Structures are given as structure tokens and as C-alpha cells.
Amino acid sequence: MTSREMQISFVTELTNNGDFITRSKDSGSSPMPGSDIIFYWINRAIDKFIKTRYSGLNIKGESFEQSQKRTNDLRTIVTESTISTSSASTIKPNAYQATLPVDYFLTVGEEVDIQFTKNTVLTTVREGVKQTTSDRYREDIDNPLSSHILHYYEARPLRMYQGSIVLLISDGNYTIPTYYLRYIKNPITVTSIVACDLPLQTHYEIVKLAVGMYLENTLSDRYSTYSNEINTME
Secondary structure, eight states, rough: OOOOHHHHHHHHHHHHHHHHHHHHHHTTTTOOEEEEEEEEHHHHHHHHHHHHHHHOSSSSSSTSSSHHHHHHGGGGGEEEEEEEEEEEESSSEEEEEEEEEEEEEEEEEEEEEEEEEETEEEEEEEEEEEEEETTHHHHHHEEEEEOOSOOOOOOOEEEETTTTEEEEESSSSSOOOEEEEEEEEEOOOOOOOOOSOSSSHHHHHHHHHHHHHHHHTTTTTTTTHHHHHTTTOO
8 A cells, every 4th residue: 555545544444433433423523633643553553563473462473484474464674684793892701793773673583603713724604693681691601501602613602782782792712703684674654655665465454453553542432342353354
């Protein structure tokens, strides 16, 4: 849909809603929200749509790439980035940092290049990462069996976030020159002249979700019924 078609669809859904019709009759007028309000709720719905399809917090309990439907829902806003790292030893020992892309929203997958000397030859191997947190960091560092320790020329560096940077931590026996990030980017903000950049088949679901959120915000008595209708789209 174009942004105008999404707006028209929102108005159509709302004007066909039983509670909205009742309120219109009671007030003697149709309290239709303006364009700015409609696009506000459409963009709120896009944000919710992405998060629920990514996380699995939906009626199907399926997260991104767990089914073809979930993959198709977000495929147009998935992108890849190859990021060169720099030393971050002032933050953590044996650490390297990569700056997140400006349009970064949610992580889908991560890999790194690790470099070490093998039989006097500088060798590069592509590996995954091991997620850690501030609470677990010390435990992971002190664990002699931690996967971030180079063993038989394999290692998965520890990864943690700090603001707009990704910290990648080795055991000191290898460097981490490159970080590969597969991620969901921030969606385009829909306006009267800017169209939604999610797949076309999601647009009607987003409009239905936007109407539902609008009705909930305006304390519609029929919202629970409308919400159940939205769930059937899953």
C-alpha cells in the first residue's frame, strides 16, 4: 500500500467499527482523528509489529525466521554490515570495539574474524560470538573452559553492548579485526508522502493493529473483541 492507501484503510476500519459508529451517533458527529494522529498510530503499530514478530511474543509464539511467515514479515528490513574494529583495551582487557550502524534496531546474527599465528602463519578464521553481560563477565573471564579462550585454533569471543558500541573480548591470544552483523534496521517513519518499507503483505495487518491500538487508547468498549479479530491474522 502507499501511505495514502494505509490512511484510507485505517479510516475504513475505524468507521466500520461498531463502537466507533455508536459514539458517532451519540455525539452527532464522526470524531475521526486527523492525518497526523492516524500516521502516529500507524508508526506505533509498525514498531509493535516488528517487536512481536521478532521476539515471538505473539499468538503463534514464533519469532523471526522460525517460520516462513515470520521471515516474510520482516525480510525487507533485514540487512548485513561488515564493521572494522578498533582496540578497546581501555574499557576491558583484550577488548575490541565495533560501532553499531546508525539504522540498527535489533540483532539477528553475529560473527567475527579472529586472527592468530598458526605454524608461523597469520591465520584468519570466521567464528561466532558468546553473549555475556556485566553480571556474568567476571565469571566468563575466570572460567578456564570458556569458549572465548583459543583452543585448537578455535574461539568465540565474548560479546557485550555498551551504548552504541559492541565490545568483543578475546583471551589475548588472538585479535578480532572484523565484526559481521546481521540486523533488523529501523523502519522508515510513514508520513503522508513516505510509504511503509515493510513487505506489502504486512500493511493490512499493521493497519488493523494501528486501529486496535487507537481504540485501546480511546478506551473503546469493543477493543477486546477487535483485538481478538487482529489475532486471527496470525
